[in-house]
Amino acid sequence: MLKKTSHFMREANFIGGSWVGADSGAMIDVVNPATRQTIGTVPKCGRTETRRAIEAAEEAFHSWKKTSANDRAKLLRKLHDAIMDNQEALAELLVMEQGKPLAEARGEVGMSAAYVLWYAEEGRRTYGDVVPSPWADRRILVTKEPVGVIGAITPWNFPSSMLARKLGPALAAGCTAVAKPASQTPYSGLAWGVLAEEAGFPAGVVNIVTGSASEIGDELTENPLVRKITFTGSTEVGKTLIRKSAGTVKKVSMELGGNAPFLVFDDADVERAVEGAVAAKYRNSGQTCVCTNRFFVQEGVYDRFVEKLVEATERLKVGSGLEEGTQQGPLIDEKAVEKVEELVADAAEKGGKVVAGGKRHALGGTFFEPTVIAEASPEMRFMQEEIFGPVSPIFRFNDEEEAVRLANDTAFGLACYFYTADLGRAFRVMEGLRYGLIGVNEGIITTVEAPFGGLKESGLGKEGGHQGIEDYLDTKYVCIGGLGL
Ligand code: ADP
Numbered sequence: 304m305l306k307k308t309s310h311f312m313r314e315a316n317f318i319g320g321s322w323v324g325a326d327s328g329a330m331i332d333v334v335n336p337a338t339r340q341t342i343g344t345v346p347k348c349g350r351t352e353t354r355r356a357i358e359a360a361e362e363a364f365h366s367w368k369k370t371s372a373n374d375r376a377k378l379l380r381k382l383h384d385a386i387m388d389n390q391e392a393l394a395e396l397l398v399m400e401q402g403k404p405l406a407e408a409r410g411e412v413g414m415s416a417a418y419v420l421w422y423a424e425e426g427r428r429t430y431g432d433v434v435p436s437p438w439a440d441r442r443i444l445v446t447k448e449p450v451g452v453i454g455a456i457t458p459w460n461f462p463s464s465m466l467a468r469k470l471g472p473a474l475a476a477g478c479t480a481v482a483k484p485a486s487q488t489p490y491s492g493l494a495w496g497v498l499a500e501e502a503g504f505p506a507g508v509v510n511i512v513t514g515s516a517s518e519i520g521d522e523l524t525e526n527p528l529v530r531k532i533t534f535t536g537s538t539e540v541g542k543t544l545i546r547k548s549a550g551t552v553k554k555v556s557m558e559l560g561g562n563a564p565f566l567v568f569d570d571a572d573v574e575r576a577v578e579g580a581v582a583a584k585y586r587n588s589g590q591t592c593v594c595t596n597r598f599f600v601q602e603g604v605y606d607r608f609v610e611k612l613v614e615a616t617e618r619l620k621v622g623s624g625l626e627e628g629t630q631q632g633p634l635i636d637e638k639a640v641e642k643v644e645e646l647v648a649d650a651a652e653k654g655g656k657v658v659a660g661g662k663r664h665a666l667g668g669t670f671f672e673p674t675v676i677a678e679a680s681p682e683m684r685f686m687q688e689e690i691f692g693p694v695s696p697i698f699r700f701n702d703e704e705e706a707v708r709l710a711n712d713t714a715f716g717l718a719c720y721f722y723t724a725d726l727g728r729a730f731r732v733m734e735g736l737r738y739g740l741i742g743v744n745e746g747i748i749t750t751v752e753a754p755f756g757g758l759k760e761s762g763l764g765k766e767g768g769h770q771g772i773e774d775y776l777d778t779k780y781v782c783i784g785g786l787g788l
Contacts, residue, residue, distance in 0.1 A: 305389065306392055307392055308393075308399075310392065310497070311393060311396050311490065311493075311497050312396060312490050312494075313493045313494070313496065314330075314344055315346060316345075316352065316356075316513055317493065317496030317500070317510055317511045318355055318356045318511075319362075319363075319507045320359075320507055321506075322496075324346045325347050325352060325514060326348075326349075327347070327349075329514075330346060331344060331486055331489075331513065332344055333400055333486075333490065334636075335400065336401070336402040336633045336634070336668070337398075337402050337624060337632060337633050338623070339668050342400065347515060348513060348518075349514055350518045350519070350522040352512055352514070353483075353512050353518070354522055356512050357523070359506070359507040359510055360480060360481050360508070360528075361452050361479070363479045363507030364449075364451055364478070367477060367478075367505060368448070368477040372426045373427060375423075375474060375475055376424065378502055378503055379419050379423035379426070379474060379475060380423050381503060382499065382504075383419040383420045385498050385502050386412060386498060389498075390409060390412045393494060394409040395625070397412065398624040398625055398632075399625075400487065400488045401460070401487075401491070401635070402624050402633045402634075403587050403632050404632055405624055405629070407586065407587060411463050411464045414464045414467070415463045415467035416467075417751045418468050418471040418767070419470075421752070422471035422472045422474070422772060423475060425475060426475025426476060428769070429447045429772060429776055431445045431778075432444070432445040433445075438784070440784065440786045441782055441785075441786065442783045442786065443780070443782055444780075444781040444783070445781075446779045447776040447777070448776065448779060449476045449477030450476075450530040450531045450775055450777050452529050453473050453480050453529065453530065453533060453775065454480075454523030454531070454532045455470065455473070455482040455483070455532075455534075456482075456483045456516075456520060456533075456535070457469070457483070457492060458536045459486075459488040459635055460587055461587075462485060462490075462491035463491045463492075465535045465558075466484065466492055466495055468766040468767060468771065469533045469535075470495060472766075472774070472775050474509070475775075476772055478531070478775050479507060479508045479510075480508070480510065481510045481523060481529070482512075483511075483512055483514075483519045483523070484511065484513060486514075492513070493513070495509060496510075520544060524544055524548045524551075525547060527551045529553060530553055531556070532548050532554075532555050532556075533555075533556045533557075533764075534557050534558070534559075535592075536558075537559065537560055538559040538714075541762070544557070555763060556762070556763055556764025556765075556766070557764065558592065558761075558762050559592070559762045560717070561594075561596065562597065562687070562713040562714075562715040563583070563594060563718045563738075564595070564597045564599055564720070564721075564736075565579075565580060565583060565595040565597070565598045565599070565722075566600075566700075566706050566720070566722065567580075567598070567604060567608055568604075568703070568721070568725070569602070569604050570724045570725050571722035571724060572722065573604050573607055573608055575722065576608065576744075577615055578615075579722065579742070579744070579745060579746030580595065580598065580695070580746060581615050581619075582746040582747045583720055583747065584693070584695050585616070585619060586747070588631050588633070588634055588692065589690060589691060589692045589693040590691050592718075593740065594691075595720065595746075596685060596696075597685065597696055597698060598612075598679075599697075599709055600697055601701070601702075602699060602700070612659075612675055613658050613659045613675050616659045616673045616695065617659055617660075619631050621670055631673055631693060633669040634671055636669060639669065640663065640669050640692075642691070642692070643690060644662075644663070645684075646683075646685050646688065646692075647676070647694060649683060649684045649685075650676050650679060650684075650696060654678060655676040655679055655696065656676065656678050658675050660672030660673050660693070660694075661676075671693055673693040674695065675694075675697065676694065676697065677697050679698045681698070681709065681712070683696065686713075689715075703731065710736055711735075715757065716758030716761045717738065717739060717740060717758075718739075718740040718742070718748075719736050719740070719742070720741070720743075721736075721741075723743075729743050737758055738757075739755075739761065740756075740757075749767075750767070752767070753768050754766070754768035755768075
């Protein structure tokens with residue numbers, strides 16, 4: 304059934320199958336970053352409401368885990384259809400609170416539905432093992448069971464699909480969930496409550512709370528009923544959540560920060576590399592953890608690459624995400640713009656050349672000009688820090704060994720990209736890069752079929768692929784003896 308955007312914009316939390324407010328009645332404003340206007344409010348909940356949501360999830364878990372994978376798949380397929388039937392309304396809601404261009408928002412909502420469908424299928428394939436027994440009269444079974452209640456904390460840059468990657472496998476595995484969306488973009492998170500209710504999920508299987516991040520986070524990590532924490536966000540907050548989860552030894556999966564390098568070798572197809580660069584850098588105005596943070600370009604093609612990237616960057620249409628043809632929306636908030644300004648100033652001071660953009664956009668607010676900085680060097684802050692904005696610093700390199708060394712010189716290890724036409728080099732570089740996701744001659748590689756996840760301080764665990772459901776399952780070993788065989 305087709306619904307209006309306003310149908311999904313709930314100014315309440317979803318706990319135990321009811322739409323409720325905070326105990327205190329407190330609310331948080333939600334602002335449209337393109338207009339800076341408040342579009343609504345959501346409850347400011349804390350520990351007590353979160354505890355209630357966890358208890359509702361635990362109660363629901365007892366019966367939900369006993370449903371068959373096939374029955375859960377049927378509900379997940381309904382959820383998928385409900386998302387796709389309302390793709391336009393959900394995409395508009397996403398643009399209103401997040402700012403990204405409508406075309407990107409439609410893509411994100413489509414991706415959310417795709418994760419749900421993928422895990423509807425994968426949930427039916429959580430095979431165990433029957434292991435050859437070393438004892439004549441005993442048999443060994445290995446089974447997979449849902450971990451229990453999971454806590455999911457998600458960021459504002461992909462407020463719909465980051466929850467899909469967590470709720471999809473959790474529900475398919477037989478877990479129940481308490482989710483906390485980011486305060487900047489709560490409606491796309493709360494919409495999952497509306498969708499789950501309408502698809503027919505039993506009360507308490509999906510719970511959504513908004514409010515104080517530290518209070519909700521503390522309850523989710525400290526409550527022993529929660530058996531797993533899944534988080535997407537900054538490395539700093541991820542480390543805190545891992546530390547806090549240690550108290551009750553929960554499973555954790557973490558999708559944390561990135562510092563993606565993008566290498567262009569002399570033998571690369573430069574046109575293709577520029578096309579990939581624009582996609583890998585400017586999607587969501589540079590606000591994704593897999594966005595290129597550092598371009599490394601070999602001497603022989605450096606000038607040509609810079610010239611062509613500048614042309615492509617200057618062609619990007621900046622505006623409100625709801626306007627037709629917009630390619631770059633606003634940044635999420637003022638703090639994000641200040642960080643980008645600081646990084647650009649730092650680069651300029653250290654010899655960087657601003658060859659495109661470089662300042663706040665004439666549209667005002669949190670709009671920033673898509674920017675290219677040539678002659679970037681390793682002392683600049685963006686060698687180590689995530690930019691999370693539309694800025695392309697371009698470093699030079701001489702040879703392959705130097706390029707791989709520079710690319711790996713970071714605590715992060717999420718996505719990386721490189722362009723070459725040499726097959727031997729493709730394998731050498733692929734094997735040399737310490738990253739969980741590698742695009743070879745491709746700038747956009749995320750898909751539900753493949754495992755997404757970082758190495759080093761970029762995270763733990765995988766989302767997507769058949770691997771993505773593993774983190775929601777416990778493995779049990781059963782030894783059956785006295786069989787008298
Ligand atoms: P970003 O820098 O992208 O906003 P954060 O890591 O700060 O990333 O936020 C990602 C998610 O983590 C959001 O939902 C945010 O509210 C939440 N969060 C922030 N601080 C905490 C915390 N101390 N405990 C639990 N969740 C937190």
